[in-house]
Amino acid sequence: MSAFLEVRNVTKVFGHGDNATVALSDFSYEINEASPSITAVAGESGSGKSTLARLLLGFIDPTQGEVLYRGKNLKSLSNQERQQFRREVQAIFQDPFGVYNPFYKVDHLLKTPLKSFKLASSRTDARQQIEAALDTVGLNPGEILGRYPHQLSGGQRQRITIARALLLRPRLIIADEPVSMVDASLRATILESLLKLNREFGISFLYITHDLTTAYQIAERLIVLYQGTVSEAGGVRPVIRDPQHPYTRLLISSIPTPDPNQHWTDEAVVVPGDQVEAVITDGCPFAPRCPHVMPECLTEMPPLFRSKEAAVACYLYRDAPQVPDRNLTAVLGAIGTKGASPAKSSVSVGSMTR
């Protein structure tokens, strides 16, 4: 059976000639319906994480490789299939202020999808579905319906966009930085709504973020991107607690821990990323900043090695077996839902870094 959504050897290049930028390079991953999972894709700006989201949503086409929906290339879907794809794959975006038309009441945003996809048999049915969806994300329909967007807080608006996605009974929701513009006190509420949709409705998530702490809270799988390439992928706990790739280690040790007794280590004795001048075209993109750089790092992109249940693109692990065809499904596919992975201990961030 083919995967629900598959990214196969996808490369995306923006611009051409001297101005070409490889936003995503040879990326392969599958999202299966049978085991609804939450995969976090983490990286800095420019890592290619939003490019991946746009490729999966069919907003942009890959330069090489293909995105397959139920085994069929997104480009060759029939109208009917495309309609189904649009319903089954939903998106939640970063900015809960930008997605609303200020002239319409929020009801409009919720009614339109039901109308477009003919999912409601009557007005009463539509109303009931909308109320149920709002209820699921923890909003009181009476307080929400009939209001204009400016009358609602950022947290409420973001939850309405989640309710809107839920109305279409999707199989996959691509959430691109859904909490980065929401205040701390409301962040937990939104993440909890996402988790609930995963648990109760079997919806898979691709959770795109720059914030590893929220990824740790809701995801079970983690893919760390660096300049368009996968630097490390694996279960969210093992990768965050025992990062293998020098970049992942730097990234995790840089997170400001909310504990005054646990200070930033000065371990990051690397070239600051904002001052790297040489751009590596063939080798490992992290090489110019890497404290362990070796000659081969500069000439050839490292393959993904299988180290401690994770996939690591680094020659430090050259003795480990390679991940065939750089396909992350081989590494991540087996990592189940979060409830089933009880390995919980209290390891501190400080002790994870070497």
Place this chain on the structure above:
Amino acid sequence: MTRTGTAGNAGETLHVDDLHVQFHTPRGVVRAVDGVSFDLLPGERLGLVGESGSGKSTIALALLRMIKPPGRIVSGKVQLGNDDLSTISDDDMRRMRMARIALVPQGAMNSLNPVTRIKHQLIDTMKAHGAAPDSGPKERLETRVEELLESVGLKQEVAERYPHELSGGMKQRVCIAIAIALRPSVIIADEPTSALDVVVQRQIMQTLGAVQKRIGASVLLIGHDMGLMAQFVDRVGVMYGGKLAEIGETARLFAEPRHPYTQVLISSLPSFDRESQFIKIAGQPHSPLNPPSGCVFHPRCPHAFDICPRVIPELRTVGPQQVVACHLYDEANGGTRTPNERMSAVAPSGR
């Protein structure tokens, strides 16, 4: 007004006393900053943390007297050393900015002039806010630019570049260089890393810390990230609804938060140590046009009791260097009453 604009004023205390800033909008008056007082001691790093709308950025602008209409500083006193910033003339205030009280702005990408080389942005700042506008031969200014760029970890070539040729982190370093150009005694950093990645954020904060130490300035760090506060500041002030809810020494505030808002804020921080659970703060932030009566936090407070909706709590000292505005600590309640079980009323929703 003897020292206005003189560079090299390290060692001054910034007193903020009962500051009120209001925005008069067509729909009503917003009390963005509603009676905030604190001292920033020489060489100290103080953090002001709060959610959007808590008034923290408004304080930054008010200290620099850069509030724009419909906003207005209604009352309160801001004193730096011997000078009262609330009463000096606009010209004197302009000379005061950058020379004695400097700003590292939020979003460095938008605060540099896109058509001016970095070198000239630094020189212009020094000339515009320096004691004698045209002082010093050209070479001396250029040497100073080199020193400044070096001190924030940038190469000399950067002087000749335009902002669009630099990364976000480099631009923020330039902004730090501009802020320290005249050796101010106070650096106000308003979310200086909010648009940057964690790795760059750490480098920028470490750079800011290093230059601050070198020139002996104090730093007021404004932000929303408790993690960054834990890593950088000596004391933290927690803002809610335009008021200081609590202010205290960083380690103590994290170990023993007293205000119910601080308590939930700290317990809701995502952490790798804890098995993740979602601890939420009940309810929504109030509308700034229509704040609740009494304690502004009472509608969301797990410990609210009869007096809270009626009386605005005063700031009172509850421990060494720890000040809290909460009725739980009123003298009538034994002065040091603590919530019986810190998180008792906030149900964590398990996963």
